[in-house]
Structure formats: C-alpha cells, structure tokens
Amino acid sequence: xxxxxxxxxxxxxxxxxxxxxxxxxxxxxxxxxxxxxxxxxxxxxxxxxxxxxxxxxxxxxxxxxxxxxxxxxxxxxxxxxxxxxxxxxxxxxxxxxxxxxxxxxxxxxxxxxxxxxxxxxxxxxxxxxxxxx
Numbered sequence: 001x002x003x004x005x006x007x008x009x010x011x012x013x014x015x016x017x018x019x020x021x022x023x024x025x026x027x028x029x030x031x032x033x034x035x036x037x038x039x040x041x042x043x044x045x046x047x048x049x050x051x052x053x054x055x056x057x058x059x060x061x062x063x064x065x066x067x068x069x070x071x072x073x074x075x076x077x078x079x080x081x082x083x084x085x086x087x088x089x090x091x092x093x094x095x096x097x098x099x100x101x102x103x104x105x106x107x108x109x110x111x112x113x114x115x116x117x118x119x120x121x122x123x124x125x126x127x128x129x130x131x132x133x
Contacts, residue, residue: 038116038124045114046126048073054132057110061092089115
C-alpha cells in the first residue's frame, strides 16, 4: 500500500511538471490574442477619426465607450462575446506646432489618441497627428 501511494505521488509530480508549461503557454497565447484585438480596435477607431471632416473631429471624438459597449463604424454595438471585456477611450485636441523659420505660416494639427482597455487594464494605445487637407 505504501509503495502504491508513493508511486501515485511521484506520478502526480511528474504529470504536473509536464503540464505546467502548457498552462503557461495558454495564458500567454490568450494575452496575445487580447492585445492583437485591442490594437485592431484602436486602429479601427483612429481610422474613423481620420476619415471625419477636419473641422468636426475635436467636437465629435472625445468620448469613452464603456466595457462591452464598443461600436463599429456604423454605430452598431459589437454583440460578439469576445468584445464584452473591452472598452475604448478617444481624445482629440488641437495642437500648434511652431515652425523653424519666421516666414512660414504656423501649423495647426489635431493630436488623436485612442486607448483600449481589457477588464479595466490599458493594453493598447495609438496616437496620430492629423493635419487639415
């Protein structure tokens, strides 16, 4: 009986040693999938900002989409469960960039930032400087 118990304990330890790397690999793969989806969500929203009329960007694109309430380009909420734990924040501000020479006119841009969160933790940020025309 003692030998059987000892053999069972040793077999359990060996099995744990074999299975632990697989469990770690699954968690890394899942995190990578979340980061990839977050980057896509950030890029999609930033493309909407860039495609909008320049004069309306700052007034239109300063908002937060709460967790599970992400919208596609047509304004429809994503219903797929894989989007349920994501949220997004977009901010657009006017910025002035000073020119090197005095003879050049000043340049005004919009600095757009999209941040994507997964279960409240920020996992992707995309920034872009947008010019008129």
